[in-house]
Amino acid sequence: MPVKSGGIRSGLEQAQTPAGTTQGLPLNGASKQQGSGAAISFSHVGQYFLLREKSGARAIEALHDVNLEIQKHEFVAIVGPSGCGKTTLLNIAAGLVQQQFGEARVNGAVPQAGQKNVAYMLARDALLPWRTAIRNVEYGLELNGVAKKERRHRAGELLAAVGLSGYENAYRSQLSHGMRQRVALARTFALDSSILLMDEPFGALDSHLKIQLGELLLSLWEQNKRSVMFVTHDLHEAIALADRVIVMRPKPGHIAADIPIPLPRPRNLNSLQVNSEYHELYQHIWSVMGNV
Amino acid sequence: MSENTMAPVAIDPDAWVRSQLRAASAQRLRHGLSVWVLRLVVIGGALFLWQSLVNARVLDPFVVSSPQAVGAFLLENLGTGKFWTDVQATVLATLIGFVLASIAGVVAAFVLAQSKHLHDVVDPILTFFNSMPRVAFAPLFVVWFGLGITSKIVLAFSLCFFIVLSGALVGLTQVDSDLNTITRQLGANRRQHFVKLVLPNALPSIAASLRLALIYGFLAVVVGEMIGSSSGLGQQIAYYSGVLRMDAVFGILLVLGVLVSAAVALMRAVENYFLRWQ
Ligand SMILES: Nc1ncnc2c1ncn2[C@@H]1O[C@H](COP(=O)(O)OP(=O)(O)O)[C@@H](O)[C@H]1O
Ligand SMILES: [Mg+2]
Numbered sequence: 207m208p209v210k211s212g213g214i215r216s217g218l219e220q221a222q223t224p225a226g227t228t229q230g231l232p233l234n235g236a237s238k239q240q241g242s243g244a245a246i247s248f249s250h251v252g253q254y255f256l257l258r259e260k261s262g263a264r265a266i267e268a269l270h271d272v273n274l275e276i277q278k279h280e281f282v283a284i285v286g287p288s289g290c291g292k293t294t295l296l297n298i299a300a301g302l303v304q305q306q307f308g309e310a311r312v313n314g315a316v317p318q319a320g321q322k323n324v325a326y327m328l329a330r331d332a333l334l335p336w337r338t339a340i341r342n343v344e345y346g347l348e349l350n351g352v353a354k355k356e357r358r359h360r361a362g363e364l365l366a367a368v369g370l371s372g373y374e375n376a377y378r379s380q381l382s383h384g385m386r387q388r389v390a391l392a393r394t395f396a397l398d399s400s401i402l403l404m405d406e407p408f409g410a411l412d413s414h415l416k417i418q419l420g421e422l423l424l425s426l427w428e429q430n431k432r433s434v435m436f437v438t439h440d441l442h443e444a445i446a447l448a449d450r451v452i453v454m455r456p457k458p459g460h461i462a463a464d465i466p467i468p469l470p471r472p473r474n475l476n477s478l479q480v481n482s483e484y485h486e487l488y489q490h491i492w493s494v495m496g497n498v
Numbered sequence: 499m500s501e502n503t504m505a506p507v508a509i510d511p512d513a514w515v516r517s518q519l520r521a522a523s524a525q526r527l528r529h530g531l532s533v534w535v536l537r538l539v540v541i542g543g544a545l546f547l548w549q550s551l552v553n554a555r556v557l558d559p560f561v562v563s564s565p566q567a568v569g570a571f572l573l574e575n576l577g578t579g580k581f582w583t584d585v586q587a588t589v590l591a592t593l594i595g596f597v598l599a600s601i602a603g604v605v606a607a608f609v610l611a612q613s614k615h616l617h618d619v620v621d622p623i624l625t626f627f628n629s630m631p632r633v634a635f636a637p638l639f640v641v642w643f644g645l646g647i648t649s650k651i652v653l654a655f656s657l658c659f660f661i662v663l664s665g666a667l668v669g670l671t672q673v674d675s676d677l678n679t680i681t682r683q684l685g686a687n688r689r690q691h692f693v694k695l696v697l698p699n700a701l702p703s704i705a706a707s708l709r710l711a712l713i714y715g716f717l718a719v720v721v722g723e724m725i726g727s728s729s730g731l732g733q734q735i736a737y738y739s740g741v742l743r744m745d746a747v748f749g750i751l752l753v754l755g756v757l758v759s760a761a762v763a764l765m766r767a768v769e770n771y772f773l774r775w776q
Contacts, residue, residue, distance in 0.1 A: 302679065302682075319683060320682055320683060320685045321685075322685055324683070326683040330676050332676040332677050334677060334694075334698070335775055335776070336699075336775045345684060346684035346685065349681075349684050349685050349690050350685050379775065
């Protein structure tokens with residue numbers, strides 16, 4: 207059982223916003239006073255999993271004393287080798303895994319699967335194959351009872367924003383990898399959730415598409431800054447996109463370093479490739495990753 | 499204006515697309531035509547061989563009949579009221595058994611899909627019933643339910659039900675875990691989760707099991723009619739076999755084959771429309 211010590215906040219439930227209303231926070235100063243707490247916070251989070259082997263069962267410590275705060279409007283990337291607990295940490299924020307130790311809060315509340323202020327994106331597109339592109343984008347709006355005309359309109363705008371106008375009625379089987387991931391990205395943005403949880407969303411794409419979709423993500427994010435927790439094993443991608451890079455290490459999964467990325471915004475991912483500061487940051491973090 | 503300056507080679511893209519589409523549809527037509535011609539050649543060749551062997555007295559027409567005799571039987575009988583009454587009896591029993599079993603099978607699968615516990619309890623029992631050659635129940639059902647249509651419906655039901663149940667169960671329980679996660683994460687409630695994810699996900703395997711069930715439904719009814727019946731094509735087959743009228747047996751089998759193929763083709767067409775995303 208996780209210890210409850212959240213004080214005032216632990217009693218707060220998810221704010222139930224009427225479906226279809228915009229939840230993104232305004233970009234002016236007003237949001238600062240309102241958002242005194244972090245968007246996502248982990249304190250002393252620990253997690254074990256049971257691993258069964260031929261020789262017998264043993265415990266795997268997937269996360270060990272993880273402390274992390276992601277502020278409102280902040281873009282945080284989590285990097286680390288496979289198996290260091292990145293997905294587990296993300297799933298705790300998503301409410302899909304209940305941590306065994308410590309506390310997790312999303313907008314001050316205990317994470318719950320299906321919370322409307324959180325959008326979730328995976329490495330696999332997870333599009334419903336029997337739905338057309340536009341109906342996949344509007345899936346979340348439909349589940350939340352948004353009227354057909356309104357959600358169609360919104361989904362159409364988002365498809366255009368990810369460069370897929372003209373493909374509204376294409377099924378998943380008719381789209382390329384990159385296009386599917388664009389549709390998934392549009393679906394992620396459709397509900398206007400204030401928090402985005404992304405688990406290697408571009409991990410299955412080639413490097414060119416990765417940069418393209420990274421740019422797209424940044425441009426959507428610049429329009430309406432959400433808090434982003436972006437898991438990746440690609441350090442280049444992490445530095446290019448994030449305000450802060452969290453380095454995780456395995457056995458047990460823990461946070462090894464927390465490095466701010468002072469590159470100016472808005473960023474152009476193509477010109478970053480020849481930016482010396484970017485490469486210095488890369489070398490710095492790379493050495494940190496190797497040393498801890 | 500820009501078109502003129504940009505295209506030094508005069509290609510009208512619209513005309514090019516049209517010509518490509520024309521070429522593709524001509525190609526499709528040629529392919530379809532050649533497939534049909536060859537198909538008719540194969541069938542015609544087989545019939546010709548059969549007839550020639552009978553004419554040459556290599557095969558005994560009393561045992562294997564001949565295409566000519568089968569044709570004559572069909573010509574004589576296809577127009578009669580008696581024949582159509584039998585067709586009707588067989589088709590009706592099949593359809594009733596099939597439809598009832600399909601509904602019951604899908605509902606039962608839905609119930610079992612709700613609880614892994616219940617599923618685990620009944621799974622080996624279902625496998626046991628499914629592995630029994632259930633047409634062997636035909637005599638029993640005739641004793642229990644009489645010579646009329648009821649015993650055939652029950653037999654068809656008992657075959658179709660388990661086919662649909664196991665097909666639907668596979669479909670309803672095998673949902674991709676990422677689709678599950680995303681659907682939950684987007685805020686689906688239990689009903690939406692079922693209606694918008696689980697059910698459409700199960701449709702291809704349900705459709706496949708329905709097609710199989712329809713074929714087995716016909717099989718069950720015909721066998722039932724052969725064992726004991728007052729009407730139906732199966733009863734006709736049993737009768738004509740008894741009096742060694744091979745032309746009639748083959749003729750009726752031909753009609754049954756056409757009926758079942760047509761029914762399956764119809765189901766495929768419906769399926770292709772609803773599952774066009776595949
Ligand atoms: N549901 C689970 N059951 C058992 N072990 C798990 C489960 N989820 C994760 N693990 C284990 O926890 C560790 C961290 O996994 P994960 O969070 O997926 O790492 P990452 O996303 O960084 O690759 C791994 O050793 C993995 O095998
Ligand atoms: Mg992972």
